[in-house]
Structures are given as structure tokens and as C-alpha cells.
Amino acid sequence: MNFDNIFDKFKGYADIALDKMGKASKTAASKTENVVSRAKIRFSINEANDKIDEIYRLMGKELYERYLEGDMDDPVLSEQCEKIDGLNKDIEELNDELTDLRAVVKCQYCGVYNRIESTFCSKCGAKLAKDEEEVEAEAEVFDAEDEAFEVTED
Numbered sequence: 398m399n400f401d402n403i404f405d406k407f408k409g410y411a412d413i414a415l416d417k418m419g420k421a422s423k424t425a426a427s428k429t430e431n432v433v434s435r436a437k438i439r440f441s442i443n444e445a446n447d448k449i450d451e452i453y454r455l456m457g458k459e460l461y462e463r464y465l466e467g468d469m470d471d472p473v474l475s476e477q478c479e480k481i482d483g484l485n486k487d488i489e490e491l492n493d494e495l496t497d498l499r500a501v502v503k504c505q506y507c508g509v510y511n512r513i514e515s516t517f518c519s520k521c522g523a524k525l526a527k528d529e530e531e532v533e534a535e536a537e538v539f540d541a542e543d544e545a546f547e548v549t550e551d
């Protein structure tokens with residue numbers, strides 16, 4: 398086999414690949430067309446990878462369901478499912494923590510948010526109003542501007 402044959406063969410593979418990507422003309426592709434083709438190919442590759450990831454995700458969910466139903470005898474997969482159990486527990490605890498943090502009361506003098514169980518403001522020491530309605534209203538404000546406020550520790 399001489400070099401021309403090798404080149405022709407390689408070019409043939411490249412053409413097949415381009416045809417698959419829906420490219421009509423490819424032999425005299427300009428630099429711009431080449432860049433566009435590469436972008437299209439990369440896009441298709443990314444799209445295929447996304448689909449694979451989605452299938453993996455669905456497979457994982459399916460397997461986890463089976464594990465929950467006690468229908469899992471593979472030790473490696475069981476171990477992964479136990480990790481999910483642990484993470485779900487973490488999420489539950491974090492959600493509880495979030496709920497606790499949302500139960501806050503705003504100091505009517507300095508505006509600092511304090512934990513609901515506090516009697517006095519952690520910043521200025523003023524007695525905190527514990528009227529239930531007031532607390533609820535303040536909690537809503539806190540929700541809306543969640544990131545802007547920091548609950549100070551007692």
C-alpha cells in the first residue's frame with residue numbers, strides 16, 4: 398500500500414463521518430466550513446453524551462427502586478444504594494436544620510435576626526418580641542432575602 402492509498406482510505410473514513418453529520422459537500426471545505434463542521438460534530442457528541450448520562454441516571458434510579466424493594470443481590474450495587482440511603486438521610490437532617498434556621502425573630506431595635514428560642518437580641522441585648530404573628534411575618538421576610546441575612550449565634 399502506498400501513501401496515496403492510505404490517504405484515500407483515511408479521506409474515505411472522514412467523508413463517511415461527515416455524511417453522518419449531515420454534511421453535503423466536504424471535499425473542498427473552507428476553513429470556516431471546517432470549523433462549523435467540527436462545532437456540529439462536537440455538538441452531536443455532547444448531545445449523545447448527555448443522552449447516555451440520562452440513561453445512566455434512569456438506570457440508577459431503577460436499580461435503587463429495586464434495592465428498596467429488597468430485589469438487589471449484587472453487593473457492589475447494594476453498596477452504592479446504601480450510599481444513596483446515607484445521602485438521603487443527610488438531606489433530611491439538612492432540611493430540618495434549614496427549618497430551624499428559618500424560625501427566627503428580628504430584633505425591633507437593631508434589625509438583627511435571632512433564633513426563635515432566644516429571649517434577648519444577640520447584638521444589642523434588647524428583649525425580643527415573641528408575638529407569634531410577628532415571628533411568622535419576620536420569617537417570611539427572611540425567606541425572601543435569605544442570602545442577605547445572617548443569623549447570629551447566641
Ligand SMILES: [Zn+2]
Pocket residue numbers: 504505506507508509518519520521522523
Ligand atoms: Zn438587637
